[in-house]
Amino acid sequence: MPHAVDPLANLQTLIRCPSVTPDDAGALFALEQMLAPMGFAVDRMTFAEHGTPDVENLYARLGEDGPHLMFAGHTDVVPVGDEAAWSHPPFAAEVSDGILYGRGAVDMKGGVACFVAAVARYITKNGPPPGSISFLITGDEEGPAINGTAKLLQWAADEGERWDACILGEPTNPDTLGDMVKIGRRGSLSGTLTVIGTQGHVAYPHLAENPLRGMAQLAEALLDPPLDAGTENFQPSNLEITTIDTGNPATNVIPAKVSAGFNIRFNDTWTVETLEAEIEDRLARAAASDRLRPGKDSQIRYELDWKRPPSPVFLTRDEALVGAVTSAIETVTGHAPEISTSGGTSDARFIKDYCPVIEFGLVGKTMHMVDECVAVPDLELLTDIYERMISDWFAGRA
Numbered sequence: 001m002p003h004a005v006d007p008l009a010n011l012q013t014l015i016r017c018p019s020v021t022p023d024d025a026g027a028l029f030a031l032e033q034m035l036a037p038m039g040f041a042v043d044r045m046t047f048a049e050h051g052t053p054d055v056e057n058l059y060a061r062l063g064e065d066g067p068h069l070m071f072a073g074h075t076d077v078v079p080v081g082d083e084a085a086w087s088h089p090p091f092a093a094e095v096s097d098g099i100l101y102g103r104g105a106v107d108m109k110g111g112v113a114c115f116v117a118a119v120a121r122y123i124t125k126n127g128p129p130p131g132s133i134s135f136l137i138t139g140d141e142e143g144p145a146i147n148g149t150a151k152l153l154q155w156a157a158d159e160g161e162r163w164d165a166c167i168l169g170e171p172t173n174p175d176t177l178g179d180m181v182k183i184g185r186r187g188s189l190s191g192t193l194t195v196i197g198t199q200g201h202v203a204y205p206h207l208a209e210n211p212l213r214g215m216a217q218l219a220e221a222l223l224d225p226p227l228d229a230g231t232e233n234f235q236p237s238n239l240e241i242t243t244i245d246t247g248n249p250a251t252n253v254i255p256a257k258v259s260a261g262f263n264i265r266f267n268d269t270w271t272v273e274t275l276e277a278e279i280e281d282r283l284a285r286a287a288a289s290d291r292l293r294p295g296k297d298s299q300i301r302y303e304l305d306w307k308r309p310p311s312p313v314f315l316t317r318d319e320a321l322v323g324a325v326t327s328a329i330e331t332v333t334g335h336a337p338e339i340s341t342s343g344g345t346s347d348a349r350f351i352k353d354y355c356p357v358i359e360f361g362l363v364g365k366t367m368h369m370v371d372e373c374v375a376v377p378d379l380e381l382l383t384d385i386y387e388r389m390i391s392d393w394f395a396g397r398a
Helices: 007-015 027-038 109-126 149-158 211-223 272-287 319-333 376-397
Strands: 041-049 052-062 068-074 099-101 132-138 165-168 180-182 187-196 238-245 257-266 301-306 338-340 357-359 373-375
Touching: 007 027, 007 099, 007 109, 007 376, 027 041, 027 052, 027 109, 027 132, 041 149, 052 149, 068 109, 068 376, 099 376, 109 132, 109 376, 132 149, 165 319, 165 376, 180 319, 180 357, 187 211, 187 272, 211 238, 211 257, 211 272, 211 301, 257 272, 272 301, 319 357, 319 376, 373 376
Parallel strands: 068 132, 068 165, 165 357, 180 338
Antiparallel strands: 041 052, 052 132, 099 373, 187 257, 187 301, 238 257
């Protein structure tokens, strides 16, 4: 009989590995110890790139042919912050009043622990699946995401791996387990806008060019009008200016330049190329105005740098995969989940290039917070959902 059938025990083992990104701290070894006795062939590899930390990753597969279902996730976690502010040590995995406390409890060692338990229970009841199940687990989701899922997928594909579907175990539920399944994500595009002026004395503005006036004008053009009103599957695209900086501590000096960082979360109204073109057009038109620069007949001088790589928008339309997950949720919880594309980016942005992917995991209220925690009954509930989803997905592929 496979071990690792208990999601609580699995999760406690993983949390007790203090795998603050990019350190593995034994988390992938612990996962390997859970999977190998079930018959999984396990590969662990470290990826590296200049200027980024080396990262350990794991790929494990059970089965050699047939329909291939992948579970993807990560074992790295964010820093704990002020450890003294935690009511329970962040890596002790203590249970108090039915709540398990620990960094990574919901984001997302809990999802990994539950899927391991679900596979173990499925095998115990049914034997090996009529196809293949794999785990694609990185230690670089919370970091720069350079030496993690993207490279792991490419490595596996180069080894001949092909997948029919993937479930990513990120915490998707806002309030109650079963609330929400994510079938896509908005894209993400970031840039830096620099307005160039002429430094001078604030008492003699005619001898200077204040770049902040130009920045105000260009920023307004970025923000108004709204990019769109949303689409059938996505909420409206949104641009946020996240920082403005002159590097100027003096109040009597007009600065020489000012830079602003911004990020756009965009829906399927846009591609990266059409959105960049829209932003560049808005800036070019706004730069010709002297509305906030009386007496200045020259255009605003500016530079725009796009941060690479952007994350494209995507939507999963695989009815068999979506149906298997939503049906399992409804059967176990008694209510149908919301189908959503809300939230930020995830490693699904890499996986969607290889196979259909959806996201479903635990309740995410406490992720990245002090006293990150999960209700122990939710671990059993998620394991039940995953187990039924595995059964239903393979049955649908027969």
